Amino acid sequence: MSEPEHLDTVRKFVAQEVLGRETHLDSLADAPLALYERFAETGLMNWWVPEEHGGLGLGLEDSVRIVSELAYGDAGVAFTLFLPILTTSMVSWYGSAELKEKLLDPLVAHRGFCATLGSEHEAGSELAKISTVVRRDGEGLVLDGTKAFSTSTDFAQFLVVIARSAENPTRYLAVAVERDAPGLRIDKRWDVIGLRASATYQVSFSDCHVPAGNALDGHGLRLLEIGLNASRILIAATALGVARRIRDLCMEYAKTKSLKGAPLVNDAVFAGRLGQFEMQIEVMANQCLAAARTYDATAARPDAARTLLRQGAQKSALTAKMFCGQTAWQIASTASEMFGGIGYTHDVPIGKLLRDVRHASIIEGGDDVLRDLVFHRFVVPTAKRT
Numbered sequence: 001m002s003e004p005e006h007l008d009t010v011r012k013f014v015a016q017e018v019l020g021r022e023t024h025l026d027s028l029a030d031a032p033l034a035l036y037e038r039f040a041e042t043g044l045m046n047w048w049v050p051e052e053h054g055g056l057g058l059g060l061e062d063s064v065r066i067v068s069e070l071a072y073g074d075a076g077v078a079f080t081l082f083l084p085i086l087t088t089s090m091v092s093w094y095g096s097a098e099l100k101e102k103l104l105d106p107l108v109a110h111r112g113f114c115a116t117l118g119s120e121h122e123a124g125s126e127l128a129k130i131s132t133v134v135r136r137d138g139e140g141l142v143l144d145g146t147k148a149f150s151t152s153t154d155f156a157q158f159l160v161v162i163a164r165s166a167e168n169p170t171r172y173l174a175v176a177v178e179r180d181a182p183g184l185r186i187d188k189r190w191d192v193i194g195l196r197a198s199a200t201y202q203v204s205f206s207d208c209h210v211p212a213g214n215a216l217d218g219h220g221l222r223l224l225e226i227g228l229n230a231s232r233i234l235i236a237a238t239a240l241g242v243a244r245r246i247r248d249l250c251m252e253y254a255k256t257k258s259l260k261g262a263p264l265v266n267d268a269v270f271a272g273r274l275g276q277f278e279m280q281i282e283v284m285a286n287q288c289l290a291a292a293r294t295y296d297a298t299a300a301r302p303d304a305a306r307t308l309l310r311q312g313a314q315k316s317a318l319t320a321k322m323f324c325g326q327t328a329w330q331i332a333s334t335a336s337e338m339f340g341g342i343g344y345t346h347d348v349p350i351g352k353l354l355r356d357v358r359h360a361s362i363i364e365g366g367d368d369v370l371r372d373l374v375f376h377r378f379v380v381p382t383a384k385r386t
């Protein structure tokens, strides 16, 4: 499919299946799996998986555009559909040829989901303090522990779990676990305030055996950091999609709302606000696309896996997520005032958009955590050069 063709497909999916149904999606008790099945029917499920595994092999620049369109409809739908990129990128770069064939080919063939399990209650963002352990047992590996948050795990085909080695507590592994592995238990589904079309669980492992070949090659925390480069850029693209939607909602509202005898759309204060939104949306889009191009350039290198291990977190991915999360939150906040009292009700979707966009500054590293990372990785080294 050429780029305009698949973007057109996504826009049609959003127009037919999502727009106008967001309130319903927001109120569901269970994840809307039938909706995801209809997305799979477009042929775009897991659109980034390399062609050698049967996928479309689309790059991150394409992904930014796709995710912005999906999030224009619903951020939870976008989040659910792109988040497997975090898992598959770790597997495609650091899994053995057999593991990739075992996991990625069926994922594409069955148009399924996969999940990543890093976060734990006690450790918080200090991931080096995780207590999920993995030990050797003959030819296999055994996992024990509890993971606080993991999106889509209940209906995923496989997961990648970040665990500490029982034999050497300074060593961390990223281990693939098939969903039906004995000893894997879904403890509960979280009742989240936004992204309600997604499903996030607490998950436990108790004497959960997997083959030794399921371990990815490399330091587990480092591999997670590399996987997060793509998904952080796509969280930024989700914030972009929500911001675009808010702008359009404000324009619709301003045509119908009258102020001083004229439609609100003619008011100078309104015009100033919307002009500001447009400037912010333009910069968000440019930052997402610039970060995606940097990512695609690295991913295209024959030594991408090694280069990424050396580089770790991509600076423009961190700044895109922080900038877009903060900016979309400002836009949502300003817009919610613009709707007056009705904006504080469920009769208009601004409250949902505000709740949805909050995630961008929290998930995959809150802004305090990312600021700290940017400081230590990218500010301190520059200062040392002088």
Ligand SMILES: Cc1cc2nc3c(=O)[nH]c(=O)nc-3n(C[C@H](O)[C@H](O)[C@H](O)COP(=O)(O)OP(=O)(O)OC[C@H]3O[C@@H](n4cnc5c(N)ncnc54)[C@H](O)[C@@H]3O)c2cc1C
Pocket: 115, 116, 117, 118, 119, 120, 123, 124, 125, 126, 149, 150, 151, 152, 192, 195, 200, 362, 363, 364, 365, 366, 368, 369, 372
């Ligand atoms: C809907 C949803 C889906 C999720 N999906 C997944 C998933 O699929 N897989 C997964 O592994 N996780 C997932 N998560 C977890 C998510 O990524 C974390 O919740 C997020 O990164 C924040 O980490 P934390 O909860 O450990 O809080 P913390 O980062 O520990 O934050 C708690 C407080 O400590 C402060 N703090 C922490 N570190 C620093 C620092 N270095 N400097 C200053 N202040 C700091 C924070 O600012 C905050 O005030 C999900 C979470 C949600 C809500």
